[in-house]
Amino acid sequence: MNDSNSLRRIDLNLLVALEALVSERSVTRAANRLGVGQSAMSSTLARLRKLLRDPVLVRSGRGLVATPMAESLLEPVRAILVDIERVLVGRSEFDPRTDARAFTLLMTNYHLTYSFLRPLLVRLEAEAPLVRLHIEPPADDFVERVRRHEVDVLITPGESFPDLHRMPHQTLFTDRYVVAVDRDHPEVGDEITYEQFCTLPYLATWSGRNRSHLEVQLDLLGVPRNVEITTEFGIAPFLLRGTRLITVLQERLARDLADQTRIKLLELPVEHLHVLTETLVWSERTDRDPAHRWLRQQLMDLAAEITTGP
Template identity: 75%
Template sequence: MSANRVDLRRVDLNLLVAFEALVAERSVTRAAGRLGVGQSAMSSTLGRLRRLLGDPVLVREGRGLVPTPLAESLLEPVRGILIDIEQVLTHRGQFDPATDARTFLILLTNYHLTSTFLQPLLARLAVEAPRVRLHIEPPGDDFASRLQRHEVDLLIIPREAYPEHHLFPHRELFSDRYVVAVDRDHPDIGDEITYEQFTSLPYLATFSGRHRSPAEIQLDLIGVPRNVEITTEFGIAPFLLHGTRLITVIHERLARQVAEQNNLKLLRPPIEHLHPMTEIMVWTNRTDRDAGHRWLRECLLELAAQVTVEA
């Protein structure tokens, strides 16, 4: 960039928005999709950025594009500027849930939270905040980068599944013990399951997204062998046990909800040092002081307290 001062009259705020999208996505097509514009329009915007900065911004490397050193160095400062502008333009000292309209994007990792935790929240919103909308998505493998790019308002995830959570504002919601779930008429298991049975009987392993579930990660770290015959998404696991000799480890709250209808027996794991899963919510500094976001987080904390009492 020239050492001379840039004439700010030439700088359209949309150029900064496009710059952040282009450098973050490293793709004209993806940046265009993210901002809801055509690819040709985004290519034209890239040309304007190149003329403004006197730099290519993105250069071809192999089959993809990579940011230039200058573009890479400007990414975080530009993000900071955009966040500051957004806070200035959308600043609200107060939030009235009875009348204010807001939409919050929440990434939710645990299938069982939909019924054990979010359903009470939705019932509460219907009464207290009729114009508040929630957009809930599974996190995908890019949940951390989406959080860093401020594309989501709240991430709800097991603490064990996101070691980097300490880099962001966060609060613990509640803990959930693990239980062993088996068919109630399992031919080999009575009212207890031994360690030998746990390690030798056919085991149903679970995953979340493309990764092992927190339960499986813990069992591997402890060094507990399993006779894995089937692997499935952890939200589906309790529905596959009836009429089989399979055993699995699942969250207690989910297990309680589905045990009766699926003829399941829930047992204490015969394993020392199997720690409960701790559910946390994570957000960014951008939304930390926003009244509407604070209200939503307080709602979740109140519901979490109720869940803890009922456990």
């Protein structure tokens, strides 16, 4: 009887707030995440402190840190919220023709937006007129944002996602690398030699705020490059025209932009370079949600079309 009475005193919204507060280490950020005012979140924190008989968050320098007790509750509370959400969303359905839904997607490079996402937008306009997409580049905390269900799906090279096996995920497609140069390059014809690759002016690439997986691989293989410029991956093909620069691109992006940027594509004279595996990642909390499953299926269908198409 006492346990039953204790449970009746617990508002499930407190669990949601606890997860947000401990994850964010900030009353303001937790309030923004849950769409409530800062004063309301402060009141919720006070209720949590009374319920748990623990400060939950304490001052440390200029910020807040979770107490050991609050930290120990984070993963169990997340698991409880996942179970509750599974029970509730398991009874609902999603009709893309009539249901309104907004999804947030993290996409790690311009290639995905240009070559992969455009067909999705065309499909949504015809088949899901009330579905809205919010597309963002990933910041340094992209892994935690997926785990905290702040975004709906992440599309990223699987090689760049730490502990990928711990998250629900699906391979979308693979892509290989090719060398790109200006069509009228004065020194490169229909092939490029290893010596040319190592000595010609090289345009290195970044992906988001990090060095691209390609550049990391080339370093690990000990391939020297005459780096003159470094830029974001998607900008690289637009900088080659009229120069002696060479760069390495994902083949699908390069073929999509070859005519527009007047580049030619050549076999990369480097052995043992791994292909890129574009991977769809989502959180446990959305795994069984009908709307999320529908979105993921759309993305996987598009990936299948890319793989089997010309």
